[in-house]
Amino acid sequence: MPVKGLGGEEFGAEPATLNGGRPTATQPDTDRDTKGTTVSAALLDRAQAGDHGAFAEIYSLHKRRIYSLCLRMVSNPAEAEDLAQEAFLQLHRKIATFRGESAFSTWLHRLTINVVLMRLRKKGLQLISLDEAMEPTTEERPGRSFGADDLSLTGAIDRLALQRAIDDLPAGYRLIFMLHDIEGYEHNEIADMLNCSIGNSKSQLHKARLKLRDALRDHSREEGRR
Amino acid sequence: MSEMPKSMSCAEFQAQMPELIGSGASAAEHPHVLECALCRELLQNLETIAEAARQLFPEVEPPDELWDQIELAIMKDEGANGDVPEGRG
Numbered sequence: 440m441p442v443k444g445l446g447g448e449e450f451g452a453e454p455a456t457l458n459g460g461r462p463t464a465t466q467p468d469t470d471r472d473t474k475g476t477t478v479s480a481a482l483l484d485r486a487q488a489g490d491h492g493a494f495a496e497i498y499s500l501h502k503r504r505i506y507s508l509c510l511r512m513v514s515n516p517a518e519a520e521d522l523a524q525e526a527f528l529q530l531h532r533k534i535a536t537f538r539g540e541s542a543f544s545t546w547l548h549r550l551t552i553n554v555v556l557m558r559l560r561k562k563g564l565q566l567i568s569l570d571e572a573m574e575p576t577t578e579e580r581p582g583r584s585f586g587a588d589d590l591s592l593t594g595a596i597d598r599l600a601l602q603r604a605i606d607d608l609p610a611g612y613r614l615i616f617m618l619h620d621i622e623g624y625e626h627n628e629i630a631d632m633l634n635c636s637i638g639n640s641k642s643q644l645h646k647a648r649l650k651l652r653d654a655l656r657d658h659s660r661e662e663g664r665r
Numbered sequence: 666m667s668e669m670p671k672s673m674s675c676a677e678f679q680a681q682m683p684e685l686i687g688s689g690a691s692a693a694e695h696p697h698v699l700e701c702a703l704c705r706e707l708l709q710n711l712e713t714i715a716e717a718a719r720q721l722f723p724e725v726e727p728p729d730e731l732w733d734q735i736e737l738a739i740m741k742d743e744g745a746n747g748d749v750p751e752g753r754g
Contacts (some may be wrong), residue, residue: 501727
């Protein structure tokens, strides 16, 4: 299965689905990694024994993936750099504890996500409660205003508008959207990471997608008026 | 011939969408979607958006100085812990 969300050149190789055709967070290295980033057992052994050169080699193999992951999660290059540094520092501290229960790249990906989540929590990220997420607001009521002027997405989507819409999502929605739709984590994994219910994860993801659709529709209407 | 159950409304279907999609079931094959063009379009829109979003984030190279910063942080860390790193010096 081609990697999506991790290697740009392989994007779009599969049909669009909302709950399938995505990499899962538990897939092996060969699925998860981009080309050439699989860490050999010998290299890992050396790094786990404290060989600085081996650790530097692991850094070289994974730096793009980890930095890009941080950048996707926070949309800020300086903060992404800081988070990537923290992730590799954590990796250095914990690499000896890696026992191979999952692929190394999967383990490192999760370690990095945890670093990002810790940072977001420190910044005061609050997930919207399930009640709030499930409560349709006036403008978000299901079934509203569907009609001929609705956004038709059969053609190309304005990438800048979509990027802006994702960046503008409320933090909790954006986080779950990124974890699920971009990083490929399942709802049970997200619920575990964020200490929320699976239902909350599902509902927030759905609300995030609806908000993106609404933002793109608004953008499309604005463009149509020009 | 048995009577077909009364179709659900768009609002009822859309209220079930998060659970339906999140469960891994094929929402496109849901009876309401098969008969409702509006909800079918909504579903297609969401799928298109999700797919387009996956294409927005290519991998990028970190700044060159990142490794220097990491090395520095590791040395500080090891110094604080009194570790003697192997393979260095």
